[in-house]
Amino acid sequence: MSSDPDVRRFSCPAPRLDHDTIQLAHGAGGRLSNDLIEQVILPRFSSPELDCLEDQAVVELPPGRVAVSTDTFVVAPIFFPGGDIGDLAVNGTVNDVAMSGARPLVMTVGLVLEEGLPLADLVRVLDSMARAADRADVRVVTGDTKVVPRGACDRLFINTTGLGVVPDGVSLRATALEPGDAVLISGTLADHGMAVMTQRDGLSFAGDIASDTAALHGLIAELVSACSEVRALRDPTRGGLATTLNEFAAASGVGILIDEPALPVRPNVRGACELLGIDPLHVANEGKLVAVVSNREAERALKVLQNHDLGREAVQIGTVRGDHPGMVVMRTTLGAERIIAMPVGDILPRIC
Amino acid sequence: MSSDPDVRRFSCPAPRLDHDTIQLAHGAGGRLSNDLIEQVILPRFSSPELDCLEDQAVVELPPGRVAVSTDTFVVAPIFFPGGDIGDLAVNGTVNDVAMSGARPLVMTVGLVLEEGLPLADLVRVLDSMARAADRADVRVVTGDTKVVPRGACDRLFINTTGLGVVPDGVSLRATALEPGDAVLISGTLADHGMAVMTQRDGLSFAGDIASDTAALHGLIAELVSACSEVRALRDPTRGGLATTLNEFAAASGVGILIDEPALPVRPNVRGACELLGIDPLHVANEGKLVAVVSNREAERALKVLQNHDLGREAVQIGTVRGDHPGMVVMRTTLGAERIIAMPVGDILPRIC
Numbered sequence: 001m002s003s004d005p006d007v008r009r010f011s012c013p014a015p016r017l018d019h020d021t022i023q024l025a026h027g028a029g030g031r032l033s034n035d036l037i038e039q040v041i042l043p044r045f046s047s048p049e050l051d052c053l054e055d056q057a058v059v060e061l062p063p064g065r066v067a068v069s070t071d072t073f074v075v076a077p078i079f080f081p082g083g084d085i086g087d088l089a090v091n092g093t094v095n096d097v098a099m100s101g102a103r104p105l106v107m108t109v110g111l112v113l114e115e116g117l118p119l120a121d122l123v124r125v126l127d128s129m130a131r132a133a134d135r136a137d138v139r140v141v142t143g144d145t146k147v148v149p150r151g152a153c154d155r156l157f158i159n160t161t162g163l164g165v166v167p168d169g170v171s172l173r174a175t176a177l178e179p180g181d182a183v184l185i186s187g188t189l190a191d192h193g194m195a196v197m198t199q200r201d202g203l204s205f206a207g208d209i210a211s212d213t214a215a216l217h218g219l220i221a222e223l224v225s226a227c228s229e230v231r232a233l234r235d236p237t238r239g240g241l242a243t244t245l246n247e248f249a250a251a252s253g254v255g256i257l258i259d260e261p262a263l264p265v266r267p268n269v270r271g272a273c274e275l276l277g278i279d280p281l282h283v284a285n286e287g288k289l290v291a292v293v294s295n296r297e298a299e300r301a302l303k304v305l306q307n308h309d310l311g312r313e314a315v316q317i318g319t320v321r322g323d324h325p326g327m328v329v330m331r332t333t334l335g336a337e338r339i340i341a342m343p344v345g346d347i348l349p350r351i352c
Numbered sequence: 353m354s355s356d357p358d359v360r361r362f363s364c365p366a367p368r369l370d371h372d373t374i375q376l377a378h379g380a381g382g383r384l385s386n387d388l389i390e391q392v393i394l395p396r397f398s399s400p401e402l403d404c405l406e407d408q409a410v411v412e413l414p415p416g417r418v419a420v421s422t423d424t425f426v427v428a429p430i431f432f433p434g435g436d437i438g439d440l441a442v443n444g445t446v447n448d449v450a451m452s453g454a455r456p457l458v459m460t461v462g463l464v465l466e467e468g469l470p471l472a473d474l475v476r477v478l479d480s481m482a483r484a485a486d487r488a489d490v491r492v493v494t495g496d497t498k499v500v501p502r503g504a505c506d507r508l509f510i511n512t513t514g515l516g517v518v519p520d521g522v523s524l525r526a527t528a529l530e531p532g533d534a535v536l537i538s539g540t541l542a543d544h545g546m547a548v549m550t551q552r553d554g555l556s557f558a559g560d561i562a563s564d565t566a567a568l569h570g571l572i573a574e575l576v577s578a579c580s581e582v583r584a585l586r587d588p589t590r591g592g593l594a595t596t597l598n599e600f601a602a603a604s605g606v607g608i609l610i611d612e613p614a615l616p617v618r619p620n621v622r623g624a625c626e627l628l629g630i631d632p633l634h635v636a637n638e639g640k641l642v643a644v645v646s647n648r649e650a651e652r653a654l655k656v657l658q659n660h661d662l663g664r665e666a667v668q669i670g671t672v673r674g675d676h677p678g679m680v681v682m683r684t685t686l687g688a689e690r691i692i693a694m695p696v697g698d699i700l701p702r703i704c
Contacts, residue, residue: 031694070496
């Protein structure tokens with residue numbers, strides 16, 4: 001076992017720093033910065049580029065169009081059921097890159113740490129990031145660490161920027177929807193947002209709600225290689241499914257009709273949403289994708305999703321329409337139709 | 353004049369948002385997020401990729417190795433003589449990409465905004481970023497905006513991640529230094545750090561100290577095309593020249609000897625350093641580079657630097673030595689030699 005590089009990598013010796021909390025000097029660019037980087041960060045993310053310790057990485061990418069995505073993660077609390085800010089930051093950027101059809105390859109990591117952050121918390125987050133990057137087969141090639149005084153940020157923020165290469169012939173765009181297309185979702189709604197929300201508010205009844213944070217690049221690769229008429233993919237994160245569908249409808253100038261009874265929501269998540277008066281359509285997901293596929297390929301796409309661990313509960317939730325362009329309409333359980341608008345305000349701040 | 357696209361771009365109409373400060377809802381992914389992005393951010397950074405408003409940009413890069421660099425800027429105060437957090441964030445990442453010899457091409461921008469930030473301050477910072485990106489001929493291709501509650505960050509933080517392409521045959525590395533090489537600096541030391549420091553502490557005597565923030569890609573392109581024996585380039589930011597030289601010496605296993613009388617420091621900067629007991633070798637620069645060049649090409653390299661607006665005050669400050677490997681030694685004005693160590697602690701927190 002101990003000769004397995006993965007085991008070695010994820011059982012890095014405890015760092016021998018002079019402090020057990022983050023000090024301002026860990027971000028000053030001097031010796032303590034170097035200690036933090038060399039003892040805590042490098043052993044977890046070691047890659048040929050990162051180990052050079054230059055101010056930039058020089059990477060060889062395969063030929064093709066480059067997909068680039070950036071996100072800063074500010075979720076509170078930083079640990080929640082099903083994940084933490086670390087795997088969320090890796091999976092979120094892997095997903096945003098992959099939604100273009102690209103294979104994610106490399107990633108940068110920018111940390112902002114609050115003075116006084118327990119080193120043990122940082123190590124736990126970095127271990128989680130390293131495992132997520134390994135699972136997604138993405139190399140961390142360069143990074144940056146800043147420390148701000150106590151009170152100038154809340155524990156830690158993480159920026160991840162990912163690069164991938166889009167296969168020839170793949171072009172997924174929010175503007176490509178056509179009337180008749182099928183709208184699919186890869187699984188249940190609102191798990192991530194409600195997991196963070198209930199954790200934050202200490203709602204003990206909701207103990208078994210867990211974040212769905214996961215990297216979807218593998219699911220997408222299978223979908224895109226099996227189906228040539230995928231119009232667009234997007235992960236319904238901040239603003240939830242309602243926002244993603246409204247963005248799609250506006251970009252393509254089409255209407256979208258969804259069926260309320262078809263929307264998959266776990267009973268405990270639905271219960272928590274009802275108790276708190278929150279619409280699950282407005283809640284962030286971190287391991288789900290919306291796929292819009294031609295009607296002709298809808299069945300095949302659904303099967304591909306359902307055959308993958310991360311898409312077992314995939315269903316068709318609606319169709320693209322020529323009428324009411326730019327609008328999303330839901331046929332409710334009672335048979336009425338109502339307009340699904342984007343959320344205006346802030347339901348769940350700092351959800352990702 | 354008004355038909356000049358640059359003039360139009362930098363005289364965007366004032367945004368008509370419902371609020372004159374940042375609200376939590378501006379980061380929630382719903383309608384207010386969209387208003388902020390479409391009225392405030394897009395008009396300033398418009399590019400073919402950004403205007404798609406996908407969660408990732410798909411870019412066509414010229415063939416070649418890709419240089420990637422990331423930095424999160426947390427400088428306080430956000431406005432200081434000679435610049436602000438906006439142009440600093442663009443120039444800093446342009447420089448880190450360019451120090452590999454690459455031509456910087458595209459950039460991502462990740463904003464973390466504190467609830468209550470005056471919209472006018474955000475607009476001023478974004479205008480400054482847009483001008484800096486234009487000057488550096490770099491396209492902003494994708495971005496992310498988060499809002500955190502009052503007190504969860506200090507005003508705003510900016511992550512920039514830049515991509516460029518390294519010309520064939522160019523390979524600059526901190527490990528490439530050889531005894532006999534010349535160590536050059538492109539201009540005066542410590543301007544940026546002391547500008548921020550004096551601003552922060554309200555030292556009125558130092559009113560004419562200004563940050564040197566500038567994008568050095570043009571200077572580097574000329575240097576690299578004129579000289580084939582440039583070993584390594586680095587911008588001495590956090591930790592100052594002392595840190596950069598120590599990193600070079602350690603990476604290459606060589607000694608570096610510098611001459612104190614040769615170090616260019618403006619009299620007012622030197623005065624402020626002396627008053628505050630700060631060594632200018634430890635202070636951040638944001639528009640300077642250290643170039644290590646073969647002895648044979650030192651004269652030519654110096655001329656190339658001096659012929660460029662951003663290198664007029666370039667000088668040779670030292671040489672690479674075979675003795676005392678891994679150490680930096682300074683021959684002082686009085687003729688003595690002393691070891692220049694990396695700063696251990698934090699002299700100037702939040703300098704970039």
